[in-house]
Amino acid sequence: MACFLAPAAEAIIVSVIKKNEQRKEEVALKNEVAASATTTSETGIPWSRKLSWLTRMLWGGVFLLAIEHIWHGEVVPWPPFLTAMNNPADIQPMLMEILTVGGTMVLFVTAVWYVMTLVADRIYQKSDVLATSEK
Amino acid sequence: MCLLITLLAAVISTIVWYVNAPKRQLGLGTLSLMYWGAALMWTVDGFFRVAEGEPFLDLSVNDALLGLLIVICGLVAWLLILLYNDPKKVFKTFQFKN
Numbered sequence: 001m002a003c004f005l006a007p008a009a010e011a012i013i014v015s016v017i018k019k020n021e022q023r024k025e026e027v028a029l030k031n032e033v034a035a036s037a038t039t040t041s042e043t044g045i046p047w048s049r050k051l052s053w054l055t056r057m058l059w060g061g062v063f064l065l066a067i068e069h070i071w072h073g074e075v076v077p078w079p080p081f082l083t084a085m086n087n088p089a090d091i092q093p094m095l096m097e098i099l100t101v102g103g104t105m106v107l108f109v110t111a112v113w114y115v116m117t118l119v120a121d122r123i124y125q126k127s128d129v130l131a132t133s134e135k
Numbered sequence: 136m137c138l139l140i141t142l143l144a145a146v147i148s149t150i151v152w153y154v155n156a157p158k159r160q161l162g163l164g165t166l167s168l169m170y171w172g173a174a175l176m177w178t179v180d181g182f183f184r185v186a187e188g189e190p191f192l193d194l195s196v197n198d199a200l201l202g203l204l205i206v207i208c209g210l211v212a213w214l215l216i217l218l219y220n221d222p223k224k225v226f227k228t229f230q231f232k233n
Contacts, residue, residue, distance in 0.1 A: 064209060
C-alpha cells in the first residue's frame with residue numbers, strides 16, 4: 001500500500017547525517033592540511049562516502065517502488081496521494097504495512113549496507129597493506 | 136518477474152561499473168545502487184507475500200512489463216542525474232563557444 005514511506009523517511013534522515021558528516025570531514029581535512037603534512041595517509045573509507053552508498057540505495061529503491069505503487073494504482077498524483085486514505089477502513093492496514101513491511105525493508109537494506117561497508121573496509125585495508133609491502 | 140528483472144539489471148550495472156572502475160565519470164555506481172536498493176526492498180516484500188500464503192515471485196506478463204518499466208525509469212533517473220552533474224563539462228563548453 002505505502003511500504004516505501006518507511007525507507008523514504010530513513011533516506012531523508014541519512015541524507016541529513018551525510019551532509020553533516022561531509023561538512024565535518026571537509027573542516028577536518030582543511031585543519032589537517034594547515035597543521036602539518038606529516039599525517040596525510042587516510043585510515044579508511046570516509047563515512048560520508050559510505051553514507052552516500054546507503055542514501056543512493058534508499059532513494060533509488062524508494063523511487064522505483066513508488067513507480068510500482070503508481071502502476072498498481074496505490075499512489076495517485078492528486079491528494080491524498082495514497083488511495084488507501086480514501087477509505088477509513090484501509091488506513092489502519094496501511095499504517096500496519098508501513099510499520100511491518102516498510103520497517104523490515106529499512107532494517108534489511110541497512111544491514112546489507114553495513115556488511116558492504118565492512119567488506120569494503122577489509123578490501124581497502126588489504127590493498128593498503130599490499131601497496132606498502134610492494135614499496 | 137519484476138524482482139528478477141530488477142536483480143538482473145542490478146547485476147549487469149554492477150559488472151559495467153566494475154569494468155569501468157576506477158573511472159567514476161558516468162556515475163554507474165549510482166545506477167547499480169538504485170537497482171540493488173529496489174531489489175532488496177522487493178525481496179522483503181516477497182517474504183511477506185509468502186507469509187500471507189502467496190507465491191514469492193509473480194511470474195505474470197503484467198509483472199514482467201512492470202519490471203521493464205522499472206529498468207527504464209532507473210535508466211532515465213540515472214541519465215537525468217548524469218546530465219545535471221555534467222561530469223564531462225559538456226554544457227560548460229557551450230558557454231565558451233557562444
